[in-house]
Amino acid sequence: MESRCENCIIRQFNSLRAMSKEELKQVSDTKTTKIIKKGESLFAEGDKLNGVYCVRNGVSKLSKLSANGKDQIVKLASKGEVLGQRSVISQEITNLSAVAVNDMEVCFIPKDAITNTLQKNPNFTLEVLRHMAHDLKEADDVIVNISQKTVKQRMAEAFLYLQNNFGEDTDGFLALTLSREDISNVVGTATESAIRIISEFKKKGLIHTSGKKIGIKDERKLLEVVEGF
Amino acid sequence: MESRCENCIIRQFNSLRAMSKEELKQVSDTKTTKIIKKGESLFAEGDKLNGVYCVRNGVSKLSKLSANGKDQIVKLASKGEVLGQRSVISQEITNLSAVAVNDMEVCFIPKDAITNTLQKNPNFTLEVLRHMAHDLKEADDVIVNISQKTVKQRMAEAFLYLQNNFGEDTDGFLALTLSREDISNVVGTATESAIRIISEFKKKGLIHTSGKKIGIKDERKLLEVVEGF
DNA sequence: TCCAAAACCTGACAATTGTCATAGTATCCC
DNA sequence: GGGATACTATGACAATTGTCAGGTTTTGGA
Numbered sequence: 435m436e437s438r439c440e441n442c443i444i445r446q447f448n449s450l451r452a453m454s455k456e457e458l459k460q461v462s463d464t465k466t467t468k469i470i471k472k473g474e475s476l477f478a479e480g481d482k483l484n485g486v487y488c489v490r491n492g493v494s495k496l497s498k499l500s501a502n503g504k505d506q507i508v509k510l511a512s513k514g515e516v517l518g519q520r521s522v523i524s525q526e527i528t529n530l531s532a533v534a535v536n537d538m539e540v541c542f543i544p545k546d547a548i549t550n551t552l553q554k555n556p557n558f559t560l561e562v563l564r565h566m567a568h569d570l571k572e573a574d575d576v577i578v579n580i581s582q583k584t585v586k587q588r589m590a591e592a593f594l595y596l597q598n599n600f601g602e603d604t605d606g607f608l609a610l611t612l613s614r615e616d617i618s619n620v621v622g623t624a625t626e627s628a629i630r631i632i633s634e635f636k637k638k639g640l641i642h643t644s645g646k647k648i649g650i651k652d653e654r655k656l657l658e659v660v661e662g663f
Numbered sequence: 664m665e666s667r668c669e670n671c672i673i674r675q676f677n678s679l680r681a682m683s684k685e686e687l688k689q690v691s692d693t694k695t696t697k698i699i700k701k702g703e704s705l706f707a708e709g710d711k712l713n714g715v716y717c718v719r720n721g722v723s724k725l726s727k728l729s730a731n732g733k734d735q736i737v738k739l740a741s742k743g744e745v746l747g748q749r750s751v752i753s754q755e756i757t758n759l760s761a762v763a764v765n766d767m768e769v770c771f772i773p774k775d776a777i778t779n780t781l782q783k784n785p786n787f788t789l790e791v792l793r794h795m796a797h798d799l800k801e802a803d804d805v806i807v808n809i810s811q812k813t814v815k816q817r818m819a820e821a822f823l824y825l826q827n828n829f830g831e832d833t834d835g836f837l838a839l840t841l842s843r844e845d846i847s848n849v850v851g852t853a854t855e856s857a858i859r860i861i862s863e864f865k866k867k868g869l870i871h872t873s874g875k876k877i878g879i880k881d882e883r884k885l886l887e888v889v890e891g892f
Numbered sequence: 893t894c895c896a897a898a899a900c901c902t903g904a905c906a907a908t909t910g911t912c913a914t915a916g917t918a919t920c921c922c
Numbered sequence: 923g924g925g926a927t928a929c930t931a932t933g934a935c936a937a938t939t940g941t942c943a944g945g946t947t948t949t950g951g952a
Contacts, residue, residue, distance in 0.1 A: 498806075500807050500808075500810075500812070501811070501812075501890065502811055502891065504811055506806060506810050508803050508807075519796075520799060520800060523789075523792055523793060524793055524796045524797060524800070526800075529804070530803065552789055553786075554785060555785065556781070556784065556785045556788050557782075559785050559788040559792060560781055560782065562792060563752055563788060563791060564752060564753055566795045566796060567748075567752045567753045567795060568753060570749060570798055570799045570802060571753070571758050574737050575758070576806055577735060577737055577805055578727045578729050578737075579729075580806060580809050580810050581729075581809050581852075582730070582731060582733055582735055582851070583729070584938070584939090586938090613899070614900065614901090615900095622809075622810030622811070623810075623940085624940050626902085626941080626942095629900065630901085633901075645900095645947095645948075646899080646900080661730065662730060662731065813907095813908070814908075814909070842928095842929070842930090843929070844929080853909075853910050854929095855909095855910075855911080855912095855931085855932085856910070858930065858931060858932085859909095859931085861931095862932080874930095875918090875929080875930080
């Protein structure tokens with residue numbers, strides 16, 4: 435296992451690449467690597483985070499519990515993403531919980547190394563800022579999608595999103611397999627509705643399934659559904 | 664009119680307070696003050712922004728057009744808020760449009776003064792980052808609200824939000840008067856639905872109205888509606 | 893391997909919400 | 923001041939979506 439951040443390829447994908455050699459060395463000296471099994475949680479809503487998590491492998495769902503007891507998945511984070519930044523930056527408890535969707539390998543970086551660099555290295559801070567600006571833009575898009583599109587449109591969009599961001603396996607199924615419940619929590623609908631729409635899409639030849647695996651069969655038609663046809 | 668940023672009180676409310684005397688001076692030398700009338704726009708979705716807008720007076724709605732032609736209002740920005748930061752930071756076209764809800768006075772700050780400071784003054788960058796972290800957290804809350812609460816709950820929440828953030832006038836009406844359409848675009852519903860719920864709330868004694876003005880009559884009951892009773 | 897638990901699926905129904913149509917009311921501009 | 927225009931309001935209806943209730947299949951652990 436690569437154990438020094440200086441040599442870690444993952445770093446190229448996130449804001450840590452803007453750190454200097456010295457700073458990276460400090461991070462590497464204080465970080466610890468953890469294995470998180472599918473279903474286990476990295477942190478829960480309301481936790482005070484003492485550092486950030488850098489995802490080396492696997493996928494985590496970031497979700498927020500609503501008053502009626504349903505989770506809303508706000509983001510799916512995979513290789514290269516850094517979790518918990520916001521909480522560390524604003525020094526507040528976290529408003530999201532992070533649970534592993536499949537087995538994960540993450541590095542925990544204590545916050546001191548991060549906050550020190552934030553105060554001293556404008557390049558790093560700016561890099562983090564750019565990432566957050568991007569996240570915020572995406573969040574705006576999600577808001578518009580959820581409020582203006584039908585469940586069917588959002589379901590179609592979700593499948594295309596999963597394809598674009600996580601790819602397909604060799605059998606043509608989406609590489610990231612989510613439970614029906616997780617899918618419904620991404621889309622923001624009842625599990626039964628999600629299942630019903632999956633059945634409908636299957637009947638219409640837009641997708642195919644095998645167990646909980648889902649594959650995209652007709653991307654063009656799926657796009658048409660997103661557009662409202 | 665206060666014309667030097669160094670003396671501007673508004674600055675205390677936003678990230679500009681982290682600028683040095685020198686940097687502020689540069690900002691002040693390049694900025695221009697504009698009057699934007701109700702209904703006029705600061706910028707539109709897709710515009711390339713050459714600077715940011717600092718709100719001195721009035722309120723602007725930040726919205727995004729959806730495929731079906733409806734606007735979704737993502738944020739209401741008032742005194743002290745800086746608009747267009749995200750676009751300038753990520754050097755992308757803006758994903759939102761900004762329209763004045765009432766008469767506004769804003770300062771336009773060309774981006775050079777901002778980007779220079781971002782690269783040199785970590786305190787400023789960190790301050791901007793903190794603001795953005797906060798916005799992102801709020802956006803997450805909006806996502807959960809929209810997807811998990813009923814329109815009625817969100818309407819009640821919207822009124823309480825308007826009360827908390829913009830206050831009431833001397834007659835007990837919400838200080839920020841929005842059209843029914845704007846309200847529906849904040850909540851993410853059809854205008855008719857919004858109007859119907861306003862009528863219902865009025866009938867039940869939760870609010871009172873006069874023309875397009877709305878006042879909160881029974882905050883406790885309104886809160887109960889939000890909670891789902 | 894087998895059993896229990898969890899996940900998936902479907903039907904029936906009700907509640908919520910959007911759409912269309914229509915009418916009253918306020919507002920703005922000439 | 924008056925007329926056009928935008929905004930507010932309400933009814934009727936249909937579409938969407940959630941809920942409950944029941945089955946079936948899959949999965950994971952003893």
